[in-house]
Amino acid sequence: MVTPRIAPLPPDTWPPALRELLDSSRRDGPGRENLFGTLAHHPPLAEAWLHLAHVLTHQGLLEPHLRELAMLRTARRLGSPYVRARHEGHARDIGVAQAAIAATAAADLDAYDWSARESATLRAVDLLAVGTALPAPLWHELSGVFSTPQLLELLVLVGQCAMVCTTLNTLHTPSGGPTVRVDPARCCSAGQCVSTAPEVFAHDEDGLVTLVAERPAATDRLRLAAALCPSGAIQLTAPATTTEGAPLS
Numbered sequence: 001m002v003t004p005r006i007a008p009l010p011p012d013t014w015p016p017a018l019r020e021l022l023d024s025s026r027r028d029g030p031g032r033e034n035l036f037g038t039l040a041h042h043p044p045l046a047e048a049w050l051h052l053a054h055v056l057t058h059q060g061l062l063e064p065h066l067r068e069l070a071m072l073r074t075a076r077r078l079g080s081p082y083v084r085a086r087h088e089g090h091a092r093d094i095g096v097a098q099a100a101i102a103a104t105a106a107a108d109l110d111a112y113d114w115s116a117r118e119s120a121t122l123r124a125v126d127l128l129a130v131g132t133a134l135p136a137p138l139w140h141e142l143s144g145v146f147s148t149p150q151l152l153e154l155l156v157l158v159g160q161c162a163m164v165c166t167t168l169n170t171l172h173t174p175s176g177g178p179t180v181r182v183d184p185a186r187c188c189s190a191g192q193c194v195s196t197a198p199e200v201f202a203h204d205e206d207g208l209v210t211l212v213a214e215r216p217a218a219t220d221r222l223r224l225a226a227a228l229c230p231s232g233a234i235q236l237t238a239p240a241t242t243t244e245g246a247p248l249s
């Protein structure tokens, strides 16, 4: 099981000021919870991070489908299957064709019939995501199809998405929660699991272990609870990590 370099904090230890802001992430599943649980180590940074994401998502000036294409390509360039999977879902939700979504993962962007705006956006992403300056002809092309605010937003959008991908990949943050299995037949009701990770484990009416959360985040507390069980009644199966996808060179 890959251990995150910085383990996500359990939600009930998140700073109160952030808990409400981050609460929506918990409904999105453990991958999101792992990301924000990691950011919760640095509350002011987490707040700024989420505010920027909110502005880009809800007050952005780029067309939503261009925003999703840019993020899909950034995630592909930087090898972040978690970010790609999330934005594949968002792209489908706003009507982006499956063929276009798939084409953002191709080595050869020219294999798809992009519009001029889409093509310029994706070629810019290919350079920006890996820190390469935009050549004058491409900047000229972009300036011809985007307003000044949109140009600024595109640069920040790619940078923000790259920040997410790089953080997750560097920290080996799991993209989901581990699968937790309990075997009540082996449980001797010692209670270490319940006292260590009450957000995941509880006792049933017979005092035997039962699960509260089917998809918990991959916290240190969960790992500790499994390790402390004296009868081996708890099994954790590793989630996928965020680093499974090879970056596009």
Ligand code: SF4
Pocket (backbone or CB within 6 Å): 182, 186, 187, 188, 189, 190, 191, 192, 193, 194, 201, 208, 209, 228, 229, 230, 231, 232, 233, 234
């Ligand atoms: S720690 Fe193990 S033995 Fe103790 S209650 Fe939990 S599952 Fe049962």
